[in-house]
Amino acid sequence: MATELTVDVSQIPVIDISSPVSDNPLDTVANQIRQACLDTGFFYIVEHGVDKGLQNRLEQLSRQFFARYLETKMQIRMALGGRAWRGYFPVGGELTNSKPDLKEGIYFGSELNQTHPAVRAGVPMHGANLFPDIPLFRETILEYLAVMTQLGQTLLKLSGLKPLRFLKSPESELHSWHSIRLY
Numbered sequence: 001m002a003t004e005l006t007v008d009v010s011q012i013p014v015i016d017i018s019s020p021v022s023d024n025p026l027d028t029v030a031n032q033i034r035q036a037c038l039d040t041g042f043f044y045i046v047e048h049g050v051d052k053g054l055q056n057r058l059e060q061l062s063r064q065f066f067a068r069y070l071e072t073k074m075q076i077r078m079a080l081g082g083r084a085w086r087g088y089f090p091v092g093g094e095l096t097n098s099k100p101d102l103k104e105g106i107y108f109g110s111e112l113n114q115t116h117p118a119v120r121a122g123v124p125m126h127g128a129n130l131f132p133d134i135p136l137f138r139e140t141i142l143e144y145l146a147v148m149t150q151l152g153q154t155l156l157k158l159s160g161l162k163p164l165r166f167l168k169s170p171e172s173e174l175h176s177w178h179s180i181r182l183y
Contacts, residue, residue, distance in 0.1 A: 011040060012036075012040055012042050012043060012044055013032065013035070013036040013039070013040065013042075013043045013044070014043070014044045014045075014046055015029060015032045015033060015036065015043050015044065015045050015046070016029075016045075016046050016047045017029055017045050017046070017047055017048055017154070017155070017158055018046075018047035018048075018049075029158045029159075030158055030159055030160040033155070033158060033159040033160075034159065034160070045155070048151055048154075049151075050147055050148075050151060051147070054140070054143060054144060054147065057136070057140050058140055058141070058144050058180075061134060061136065061137050061140055062180045062182075064134055065106065065132050065134060065137070065180075066104065066182045068132070070090060072132075073088045073090070073104075073132070074088065074090070075132075075133075076088050076106070076130035076131065076132055077089070077090075078093075078107065080130055081107075081127065081128075081129075081130050082127065083122060083123075083124050083125070083126070083127065084109065084112075084119075084125065084126060084127025084128060084129075085107060085109075085124065085125045086107050086108060086109060086127065086128070086129045086130050087106065087107060087129075087130040088104070088105070088106045088130070088132075089104060089105055089106070089107075090104050091103065091104045102183065103181050103182060103183045104181070104182050105179050105180060105181035105182065106132075106179065106180050107177070107178070107179045108129045108141050108145060108177075108178045108179070108180075109125060109126075109127075109129065109145075109175055109176060109177045109178070110126075110145065110149075110175035110176050110177075111128060111129055111142055111145075112126050112127055112128065112175075113128060114128075125175075125177070126175065129141070141178070144178065145176045145178055146176075148176060148178065149176040152176070
């Protein structure tokens with residue numbers, strides 16, 4: 001039987017990643033990340049450099065999408081994304097512990113066209129995204145994915161891990177995955 005652990009959100013460490021190096025080796029970002037992972041398993045990051053305008057635009061466009069009628073949102077349903085596992089899912093469309101979730105969402109990933117080796121090989125979760133017909137939605141998502149991928153690489157470096165450059169084949173290159181959800 002699993003033991004349920006709870007963490008008071010006020011106890012989750014906040015790590016400033018604007019200055020990764022400190023005069024005190026115990027206060028480096030890598031050490032803070034390590035300690036946070038050991039102590040709580042979570043951490044917030046601040047001073048990450050992600051443009052506030054981009055974040056606000058993504059939130060506004062997401063709200064615009066979720067305010068649409070279900071029939072309109074279903075025009076980009078996940079079933080249309082095939083093996084790429086992209087698109088919209090309605091409330092109850094995902095399960096947690098075999099029970100329908102009370103959320104709806106939309107999945108996006110690295111934008112890969114039909115000529116990409118992984119797409120041609122039928123690798124799951126690789127392919128094109130499904131975008132709603134909302135001005136600037138596609139551009140905003142793709143910009144956000146690029147920024148988050150770079151931030152992920154930065155966090156790997158700051159944590160003392162090497163970015164995933166050791167992968168040998170195009171099918172195994174690093175890809176980003178993002179979901180927007182409404183609870």
